[in-house]
Structures are given as C-alpha cells and as structure tokens.
Amino acid sequence: MRRLNTQVVIIGAGPSGLLLSHLLSRRGVESVVLERRTREYVEQRVRAGLLEQGTVDLLRGAGLADRLDREGLVHEGFLLRFEGREYRLCFTDLTGWTTCMYGQQEVVKDLIKARETACGQLYFGVEDAAPLDIETDAPRVRCTMGGEAVEVVADFIAGCDGFHGICRPSIPSGALTTYEHAYPFAWLGILASVPPSTEELIYAVHERGFALHSMRTPAISRLYLQVGPRESLAEWPDERIWAELRTRFALDGREVLNEGPILSRGVTEMRSFVVEPMQYRRLFLVGDAAHIVPPSAAKGLNLAVADVQLLATAFTAWYANGSRELLDGYSRTALGAVWQGQEFSALMTSLLHRFPSEDDYMVRLRQARLRDLVTSRATATAFAENYVGLARARLAEAIDAPAVAPAFEQPDPPSETVTSLKTRVRDLDARGHAS
Numbered sequence: 001m002r003r004l005n006t007q008v009v010i011i012g013a014g015p016s017g018l019l020l021s022h023l024l025s026r027r028g029v030e031s032v033v034l035e036r037r038t039r040e041y042v043e044q045r046v047r048a049g050l051l052e053q054g055t056v057d058l059l060r061g062a063g064l065a066d067r068l069d070r071e072g073l074v075h076e077g078f079l080l081r082f083e084g085r086e087y088r089l090c091f092t093d094l095t096g097w098t099t100c101m102y103g104q105q106e107v108v109k110d111l112i113k114a115r116e117t118a119c120g121q122l123y124f125g126v127e128d129a130a131p132l133d134i135e136t137d138a139p140r141v142r143c144t145m146g147g148e149a150v151e152v153v154a155d156f157i158a159g160c161d162g163f164h165g166i167c168r169p170s171i172p173s174g175a176l177t178t179y180e181h182a183y184p185f186a187w188l189g190i191l192a193s194v195p196p197s198t199e200e201l202i203y204a205v206h207e208r209g210f211a212l213h214s215m216r217t218p219a220i221s222r223l224y225l226q227v228g229p230r231e232s233l234a235e236w237p238d239e240r241i242w243a244e245l246r247t248r249f250a251l252d253g254r255e256v257l258n259e260g261p262i263l264s265r266g267v268t269e270m271r272s273f274v275v276e277p278m279q280y281r282r283l284f285l286v287g288d289a290a291h292i293v294p295p296s297a298a299k300g301l302n303l304a305v306a307d308v309q310l311l312a313t314a315f316t317a318w319y320a321n322g323s324r325e326l327l328d329g330y331s332r333t334a335l336g337a338v339w340q341g342q343e344f345s346a347l348m349t350s351l352l353h354r355f356p357s358e359d360d361y362m363v364r365l366r367q368a369r370l371r372d373l374v375t376s377r378a379t380a381t382a383f384a385e386n387y388v389g390l391a392r393a394r395l396a397e398a399i400d401a402p403a404v405a406p407a408f409e410q411p412d413p414p415s416e417t418v419t420s421l422k423t424r425v426r427d428l429d430a431r432g433h434a435s
Helices: 015-026 039-044 053-061 066-071 091-095 104-117 238-249 300-321 330-352 360-375 377-388 390-399
Strands: 002-005 008-011 031-034 050-052 073-075 078-082 085-089 099-101 121-123 130-132 140-145 148-153 156-159 177-192 202-204 211-217 220-227 262-276 283-285
Touching (some): 008 015, 015 104, 015 300, 050 300, 053 066, 053 099, 066 104, 078 360, 104 121, 202 238, 211 238, 220 238, 238 262, 262 330, 300 330, 330 360, 330 377, 330 390, 360 377, 377 390
Parallel strands (some): 008 031, 008 156, 031 121, 078 202, 156 283
Antiparallel strands (some): 073 099, 078 085, 130 140, 140 148, 177 262, 202 211
16 A cells, blocks of 8 residues: 655645645645546536635635636626615625625636646545544545555645535544534526626515526626425426526516526525534544535635635644644634624525515515615625625634624724725615615
C-alpha cells in the first residue's frame, strides 16, 4: 500500500474543499484533495449562482476573481411581484453591498485551474475514501487511486464532501445532534438558452405557487417553479413549464417572459439540516456536510465559504504557533452564522411560498408581511442586510466582542466596504419601489 503524507487531507472537491485547499496553500499549509466524482462531473454540476459581496471579496483577495470580475453579473437590487404589482428593493442603497450572479460550477472551474497552476495534489475518481483513526493525533484516509491502494496520513481531515458524503457518518454514533425540517413542496428548476427577461432577479408570489427568475449569463436564464414534493420531471414537459411560468410572472395581465430551449431541468427538495458540533477530534465538517438550507435565500454556497474562511484561519494558526484556540472554537463560531442563515432562509421560504395546508388567514398574514417589506424602510433594511450577507459580517464581530456588550452597538463594517448606512438609505418610492 502506497503512503502519502500531508498536513490536511480534504475529502470533497466542491467549492468548499477546493477553496480550503487554495487558501491553505497560500498560507504555507499542505493539503491533499480527494473527490469521488470525475473532474467533468464537478465542473458541469449546476448549482446556485448568487454570491454575496463577502464571498466575492474573499475570492478576489485569494486571486480567484479574474474571470468572475469579467463575467459576473453585479446586482444592486431585485424585483418582487405580488398582488399584481411589481416592487424593486435596492439592497445596495440600503446596505452599501452588492451581490453577483456567477454559477457555482464556474467557481469550481476557477478553483481547479488555480490548484493545478499551484501544482496542488488534487485527485478525482476516488470513490472509496474512508476516514480512519479520527480520534488519534494521526488520522488517515484509505482509498484507491488508479487501481492502487493508498493511505493518506495527515494531521487533520476536512469533510467537504456534502450531505451524502462519508465524513459525517464516520463520526461515532451519539457524538452529533441533528436538527432537520422538510418543507411540503419542492422547486422545479430549468436552465434555458434565452436572454434573461430582466437585469435583476424576480421573486413572484402567486396563488398557484412561487416562481423565481434568475440568470447565469446574458444569454442563459435560470428559472424555478414551486411544485409538489413528489412530482417527477415526466409530469413537466416544456410546454407546461413555460405556461406555468407565464402565469406566475404575469403582471397586470401582461405576459413578460422570454422563452427559449430548455437545456437542463431538475427537482430540488426544500429542506433544512444542521448537525452540532461541526467537528469531532481531528475531523472538521464544512458546508453541506454539516448544514443544508432551502434555496430560497441562496445561502448554501455563501455559508460554506464562511466555514472555509474560519477553518483555514484556524489551521493556519495551529501551524504558525501550535494554538488550538481557533480550531476548538470552529464549531461554535461557524454555527452562529449557520443558524442565522437558517433563520433567514426559513423566513424567505415562508414569505414567498404558499403552503398546502394554510388557510385564508395565513394567506392574509403573508400579504401583510410582503406589504411591510416594500413600505417600511426599517423592515427593508433588516431584510437587505441578511440578503447580502452584511448581517453575518456583523454577527462575526459580535461573537468576537467582549462577553458583556451593549446590544446593537457592534462596530460598523469597514468604511471602504460600507459607508454610513444612514446616509445610504433612500425613502421608499411613492410608485411602489423600495429603493
């Protein structure tokens, strides 16, 4: 059996595993990345594409944003449709932050290229990776590479292998507490070869169910429909998909939707999942291996990047001075952001979707909440801060603050990122736009 020695072995070559390897390399820490899928698969796997400004800033600071800066679509607001009207919430005016539409598979391509340029140890098609001895000071991963049995010995294991990966099940029974919730509907998502109908996302709340208009490039649209939790793709031919999208996006009886060939389609479960803690001895869970959010608020990738940033800093401190303080505090710190993301994702899900069992009273409550979002500057600002990730940045500062600190008095974000929020907030437009 061949033996490889490294400092951190990373299982999973999705965005979190690749980014962790890249950040560690820039800080002088060695890693080996093992991925069970082929390179072609991970580069073509279509996932979320909304990047918060904090995520973009991290990628840019790590030298990973050349193509992102050229091709990413920067957004300063979104459109919200309900009760036959359209409203615009300009989150940049409310927070100073932007978002960027750039497909997760494009982030993965950029990361793989960066790891190859740096001669990183990245192995695809490793289907049988098995973490061993995770309770010792020398954990290892046994696997097969190119038909040869290999054992990778490391100081730490990072589980970046997603919800269905091997790392979380490798932790002894009883060591983790699981929290989960399933929603009574799903999303049918399509990728269409047609220019987006608008420059910004459209969230449409309709009596027949929610619909989302998004985009990947100026020529590719991404659209979603709320459907039943057990509906199959066979029930949704192209004609039915476009007809339902036209109905849910219609505005004052007008159909305002570009249509074109559907390139791909899929059904996404709506569920939430968290395990605590996110670490066991020398095995650390990252991203979807530890938490899942419904896609309503597009927090999955952004929360994974936040995990990576914390863990990379903790590993760096360990190798720089032998301190375990940040490693021991990884789970506590990460979970603060995770639960904040869970709460906002649940809020957006309940705000946008019609639930099968709800009565007219609950429908009226949702309408009242939507009206409050587009007529109250305070409500819109709080919503926008969560939407763009600014609330998470403030939470991180609060976690690092003294044990006894005044409420609401965490420091403002750096001035170069966010100027005074009070001077950036505009009054609500009388025509029905939150701007």
